[in-house]
Structures are given as C-alpha cells and as structure tokens.
Amino acid sequence: MCLIDRKRVAPLPPRRKSTCTLELELQARAEGYKAVAGVDEAGRGCLFGPVYAAAVILDPERPIAGLDDSKKLDAGVRDGLAVLIRERAVAWAVATATAAEIDRINILQASRLAMRRAVEGLAVAADYLLVDATAVALPLAQKNVIHGDALSQSIAAASILAKTSRDALLAELDAKYPGYELASNKGYPAPAHLRGLDLLGPTEEHRMTYAPVRERAQRALFAGARR
Numbered sequence: 001m002c003l004i005d006r007k008r009v010a011p012l013p014p015r016r017k018s019t020c021t022l023e024l025e026l027q028a029r030a031e032g033y034k035a036v037a038g039v040d041e042a043g044r045g046c047l048f049g050p051v052y053a054a055a056v057i058l059d060p061e062r063p064i065a066g067l068d069d070s071k072k073l074d075a076g077v078r079d080g081l082a083v084l085i086r087e088r089a090v091a092w093a094v095a096t097a098t099a100a101e102i103d104r105i106n107i108l109q110a111s112r113l114a115m116r117r118a119v120e121g122l123a124v125a126a127d128y129l130l131v132d133a134t135a136v137a138l139p140l141a142q143k144n145v146i147h148g149d150a151l152s153q154s155i156a157a158a159s160i161l162a163k164t165s166r167d168a169l170l171a172e173l174d175a176k177y178p179g180y181e182l183a184s185n186k187g188y189p190a191p192a193h194l195r196g197l198d199l200l201g202p203t204e205e206h207r208m209t210y211a212p213v214r215e216r217a218q219r220a221l222f223a224g225a226r227r
Contacts, residue, residue, distance in 0.1 A: 020068045022060065024145065024152045028128045035090070037126035038154025039119060039136060041111045042070070042162035047210050048180070048187035048203070049170060050096035051107065053114035054161035055122055055129075058154050062088040067156040069149040070163040082164040085157045092157075093121030094165045103209045112137060118158075130155050177203050 028036045041053040058064070064084050066077065073081070086092060095117030097110035105113070115136045119126055129142035130152050136142060148155040167186055174183035180196035180203075187193070189212050197206075197216045206213045 018068060020150055020153055020156050022153050024130055024143065025058065025154055033128035033141065035124055035126045036128045036130060036154060037119060037122060038130045038152055038156070038158045039115050040132040040149050040155050040159040040162055041114060042159065042166045043187065044107050044111055046187035047189050047193065047213050048099070048182065048206050049173065050098050051102060051111050051114050052094060052096050052162040052166040053111065053118045054092065054094045054158040054165070055118040055126065056085060056092045056154055056157040056161060057090040057122065057124055057126060058157060059088055059090045064088055064157070067153040069156060070159040075167070078160050078164050081160050085161055089157065091122045091124035092161060093118045094161055095121055099205050099207050102207050132159065173205065177205065
C-alpha cells in the first residue's frame with residue numbers, strides 16, 4: 001500500500017462554483033438505491049505499467065469540498081483530497097490490470113477489468129454504479145456518464161484515488177527502472193520516456209502492444225539480428 005506523504009499535501013482549493021456535483025448520486029438515491037459508487041480509471045494512455053481503477057461510495061453526511069476531475073487538479077491538491085476520500089467515504093477500493101493483461105485483452109477491456117475488480121473490492125457492496133464513459137461487467141444497475149469525472153463527485157473521487165495510487169507506484173518504479181524518468185512522466189510517451197526506450201529498450205512492465213513500444217522493440221531485434 002502506497003502512503004501519502006502529508007508533508008507535501010497542498011492546501012485544498014477555495015470553494016468555487018463547479019459542475020461536479022452530487023446530482024446524479026441524489027437521483028439514484030431518489031430511485032431507491034442506497035450504495036451509489038462512482039467508478040473511474042487512470043493510465044489508459046501510458047506506455048508503461050498497470051492501468052488503475054477505483055470505486056468510491058461517498059458519505060453524503062461527510063462532504064468533501066473540491067472534488068473534480070483529477071486531471072484538473074494539482075498533484076498536491078489531489079493528494080490532499082485522496083486522504084480525505086479514504087477518511088470520509090463509506091467505502092473505497094483501488095484495483096489494477098497489469099501490462100500483460102493489457103497486451104492480452106486490449107486496454108479498453110483491461111480498464112473494464114480493473115473497474116470490475118475495484119467494485120468487487122468495496123467493503124460495502126454497491127447497488128448502483130456511476131461509471132465514467134464505459135460500463136462495468138457486473139449485474140448491477142449503472143449509468144454511463146460521459147465526462148463523468150467532471151460531473152459526478154463520486155466519479156471524481158474515484159478518478160483521484162486511481163490517479164494518485166498509480167502516480168505513487170510510478171514514483172517507486174522509477175528507482176527500479178532508471179533511465180525512463182517515470183517519476184516525472186508517469187509512463188506517458190513524453191520525450192524523456194521515448195529516449196529511454198530508444199537507449200534501453202522496453203522493460204517487462206512496458207505495454208508491448210502500444211506502437212511506440214512495439215516499434216522500438218522490433219527495431220532493437222532487427223539491429224541485434226544484423227550484428
């Protein structure tokens with residue numbers, strides 16, 4: 001389990017008018033659902049490492065100010081919100097699908113697999129899902145919400161947990177796999193990451209079905225065959 005360093009947690013942002021609300025959660029509760037979980041993933045576009053997903057059931061009696069799409073938030077703010085989500089949510093869970101699973105079943109299906117694992121990992125069983133832009137393969141009532149992490153606080157909370165958990169892992173793996181600058185680029189195809197692939201080739205954690213990785217692996221094999 002990766003722990004958040006509270007010393008680097010930034011102050012929470014001031015209250016502001018946001019499109020990220022509890023409206024969808026309240027609609028579901030009005031229909032009789034009791035445990036509404038937001039579900040989202042992080043890391044689909046990365047060349048390296050697992051895709052992460054999280055599921056969060058927020059407690060309406062313990063609101064969290066500042067929830068929004070994790071991509072809109074500074075790293076320190078995300079870390080601070082992740083602490084509050086873990087402290088105040090009714091239930092939360094984080095799960096992954098590995099790079100090998102991504103290569104075997106494709107990134108969309110691997111993302112959905114990680115989402116299903118996250119929902120199944122909740123300490124309190126969800127009876128309704130709000131899912132960012134896809135569906136979870138479980139026999140539960142659910143709503144697919146386009147741009148859900150900017151509209152639903154539950155999905156936003158899930159996006160924050162998935163993002164901060166994945167970023168923490170990449171910071172750890174940066175020491176294990178030097179030369180790719182994973183701590184800074186988080187596994188995305190930044191120039192420093194691509195230079196590392198050119199110089200060192202892919203690791204066992206790289207996603208071999210992704211074109212930038214596959215092409216460099218093939219180039220290295222071809223170069224080796226010519227020696």
